[in-house]
């Protein structure tokens with residue numbers, strides 16, 4: 001199946017009873033964790049070093065933080081995985097492991113290695129709006 005213009009369908013998925021594992025605890029990971037907090041049942045962050053906000057979220061009991069380098073066993077029970085380290089080769093290795101194990105995965109450094117794109121999200125009252133720019137201009141979907 002070939003698609004000339006790749007477009008992603010905006011599926012609104014129930015992750016409230018699911019486990020997300022975020023590999024990496026830097027600037028982009030934190031932005032995405034903040035967005036995911038109210039949507040996902042459990043968020044675990046794996047990173048040898050992280051920003052202060054990851055530590056604070058962990059102290060408040062909102063996420064689990066494991067201060068360590070990634071190992072395959074970290075995603076054994078994951079329902080979705082975000083590969084957000086600054087090591088692009090490692091991100092792609094994580095992608096490969098996820099594909100072998102049928103785990104939904106997003107690689108922040110390579111839009112071709114994404115089962116789903118991370119959207120820009122706008123929320124008001126009970127409305128959730130997700131933006132995606134088809135990978136063409138990331139800044140265009142900043143909210």
Ligand SMILES: C[C@@]1(CC(=O)O)C2=NC(=C\c3[nH]c(c(CCC(=O)O)c3CC(=O)O)Cc3[nH]c(c(CC(=O)O)c3CCC(=O)O)/C=C3\N/C(=C\2)[C@@H](CCC(=O)O)[C@]3(C)CC(=O)O)/[C@H]1CCC(=O)O
Nearest residue numbers: 108109110111117118119120132133134135136138142143
């Ligand atoms: C919406 C948002 C959500 C979020 O990230 O939270 C988002 N990117 C945002 C910003 C942003 N991204 C990048 C910069 C740096 C400047 C620049 O390059 O422009 C900035 C600006 C900033 O950070 O301020 C760099 C970048 N982004 C991707 C790659 C890899 C690639 O394209 O292959 C690289 C190169 C990395 C590198 O090589 O270093 C890939 C993806 N980024 C996506 C989402 C997915 C769908 C995009 C779409 O809708 O088209 C997609 C395709 C896949 C995915 O990752 O899911 C967020 C909006 C901000 C907000 O809302 O505040």
Ligand SMILES: NC(=O)c1ccc[n+]([C@@H]2O[C@H](COP(=O)([O-])OP(=O)(O)OC[C@H]3O[C@@H](n4cnc5c(N)ncnc54)[C@H](O)[C@@H]3O)[C@@H](O)[C@H]2O)c1
Nearest residue numbers: 024025026027028029047048049069070084085086108109
């Ligand atoms: N999609 C987007 O929106 C977007 C925007 C900018 C950058 N990026 C990409 O996102 C990635 C992260 O960018 P950043 O600015 O958050 O980087 P950063 O340097 O702030 O953070 C990197 C994180 O990766 C962790 N890490 C490094 N090696 C690891 C390992 N072996 N196991 C587990 N964790 C490890 C570090 O400890 C750190 O927490 C980069 O690959 C970059 O290309 C994506």
